[in-house]
Amino acid sequence: xxxxxxxxxxxxxxxxxxxxxxxxxxxxxxxxxxxxxxxxxxxxxxxxxxxxxxxxxxxxxxxxxxxxxxxxxxxxxxxxxxxxxxxxxxxxxxxxxxxxxxxxxxxxxxxxxxxxxxxxxxxxxxxxxxxxxxxxxxxxxxxxxxxxxxxxxxxxxxxxxxxxxxxxxxxxxxxxxxxxxxxxxxxxxxxxxxxxxxxxxxxxxxxxxxxxxxxxxxxxxxxxxxxxxxxxxxxxxxxxxxxxxxxxxxxxxxxxxxxxxxxxxxxxxxxxxxxxxxxxxxxxxxxxxxxxxxxxxxxxxxxxxxxxxxxxxxxxxxxxxxxxxxxxxxxxxxxxxxx
Numbered sequence: 001x002x003x004x005x006x007x008x009x010x011x012x013x014x015x016x017x018x019x020x021x022x023x024x025x026x027x028x029x030x031x032x033x034x035x036x037x038x039x040x041x042x043x044x045x046x047x048x049x050x051x052x053x054x055x056x057x058x059x060x061x062x063x064x065x066x067x068x069x070x071x072x073x074x075x076x077x078x079x080x081x082x083x084x085x086x087x088x089x090x091x092x093x094x095x096x097x098x099x100x101x102x103x104x105x106x107x108x109x110x111x112x113x114x115x116x117x118x119x120x121x122x123x124x125x126x127x128x129x130x131x132x133x134x135x136x137x138x139x140x141x142x143x144x145x146x147x148x149x150x151x152x153x154x155x156x157x158x159x160x161x162x163x164x165x166x167x168x169x170x171x172x173x174x175x176x177x178x179x180x181x182x183x184x185x186x187x188x189x190x191x192x193x194x195x196x197x198x199x200x201x202x203x204x205x206x207x208x209x210x211x212x213x214x215x216x217x218x219x220x221x222x223x224x225x226x227x228x229x230x231x232x233x234x235x236x237x238x239x240x241x242x243x244x245x246x247x248x249x250x251x252x253x254x255x256x257x258x259x260x261x262x263x264x265x266x267x268x269x270x271x272x273x274x275x276x277x278x279x280x281x282x283x284x285x286x287x288x289x290x291x292x293x294x295x296x297x298x299x300x301x302x303x304x305x306x307x308x309x310x311x312x313x314x315x316x317x318x319x320x321x322x323x324x325x326x327x328x329x330x331x332x333x334x335x336x337x338x339x
Contacts, residue, residue: 033278036069037061037096037270038089040082040104044074045248048227049261052248054100057266061274068274083107090115095277098136098270099123102170108133119276121269121287125169125335132282136269138289140170141329142296142322143262144177144223145184147244150260150315151219152185154242154306161212163205163232164195165224173334174223174246180329192217199224202231209235209243218242233258242306249299259306260315263297264289288335291323 037058042048045055051074058070071094073085082104086097090111097115099108099122108122112133121134128135151160162178164171175193182189194211196204205222209232212220220236222229222245229245230253236243237254244250246262269287276282289295298319301307307315321327 032065032067034067034069035096035274035277036071036089036094037098037274038071038073038086038094039098039100040073040086040089042074042077042101043227046252047230049229049245049247049250050226050264051100052252053264054098054266056248057264057270061267061270065274077101077103079103079107083110086111087114090118094118096120096270096273098266098273100136117280117282119273119282121273121285126286128284128286130284132284134273134283134285134287136266136287136289137335138264138295139291139329139332140174140334141177141180141332142291143246144174144179144221145181145327145329146262146291146298146315146319146322147181147221147246147260148178148191149181149185149318150307150311151221151242151244152182152189153311153314154259155186155189155219157216158186158189159217159219160189160191161209161215161217161220162191162193163208163212163220163222163224163229164193165199165205165226165228166197167195169334171223173332177329178221178223184327196224196228198228200227202228204231205229206231206235208232209239209241213239213241221245251299251303256304257306259301259304260298263299265295265297268293268295286335291319292325 041051041054043051045052062068071089097120101123105122105124105127112120112129116131119132121136124135126135194208196208198204205228218241220243222232225245225247233250233253236257241257242259243257244260250258250261301312
């Protein structure tokens with residue numbers, strides 16, 4: 001009976017300690033300064049991989065920290081409309097502002113001086129301004145390398161297709177990474193590049209994917225990562241092709257045919273900006289998402305049987321080598337100094 005009594009006391013002590021920890025964590029969450037993040041995006045997340053990445057990152061941050069609120073707007077393609085929306089968000093109490101597309105660089109430079117205590121960031125190639133405007137980008141070389149490495153490994157004849165939009169700098173650099181990844185996977189590989197000439201025309205992307213399929217090319221990387229890519233992804237699914245892209249997890253448009261996505265985890269950036277807002281220690285930074293810092297991620301292979309367990313293991317090892325820089329890529333021409 002004495003042993004049982006001691007055991008019971010120990011169990012009660014453990015329960016009490018757990019309850020105390022829970023209360024402490026709860027109190028910390030309640031005492032955290034509420035933060036409102038304003039995000040101006042290109043499109044609704046359900047129609048674009050790029051915007052889906054931002055939305056998913058914000059949702060993950062909210063789940064981790066319920067004191068965070070997020071305002072989303074979809075006026076990014078029109079700078080003249082985006083600027084008043086940004087100012088309205090800030091005037092209504094947004095503590096953090098994310099301008100998530102390259103076309104808003106001028107808007108960011110115009111707005112940031114009027115709200116110097118609000119940490120802001122714009123997707124750009126090195127556009128920063130003291131004291132509060134940071135820049136956001138990612139390693140397009142790593143994206144291209146990883147996607148095309150896997151597609152080339154899957155290709156039966158060494159051919160892969162690449163569908164771009166308008167040869168923007170981030171596309172051309174991703175294509176350079178693609179060539180390196182394909183060559184590493186198969187020195188005799190061949191890449192066929194086509195372009196839609198639009199970032200928003202889903203039908204044009206679908207037609208370019210069909211042109212590749214008609215040539216017998218069934219391993220295809222969609223490098224625009226924006227709205228036009230959804231058309232190609234849906235054709236990939238119905239054609240049972242192997243496709244890749246980047247941004248948010250593309251399996252929401254092509255559940256089984258997307259063999260991987262270079263996922264952009266913007267929560268790395270948003271969390272930093274939130275902490276700046278909470279502490280008042282606002283700093284200008286140049287954020288660069290990579291596999292090494294956790295800003296780039298590859299999803300699991302739970303929804304496709306196209307990639308064998310052996311190839312999955314090899315793929316993950318390659319991703320780890322990109323992250324550790326064991327695989328050495330050339331300096332970025334798009335954002336020099338950031339890799």
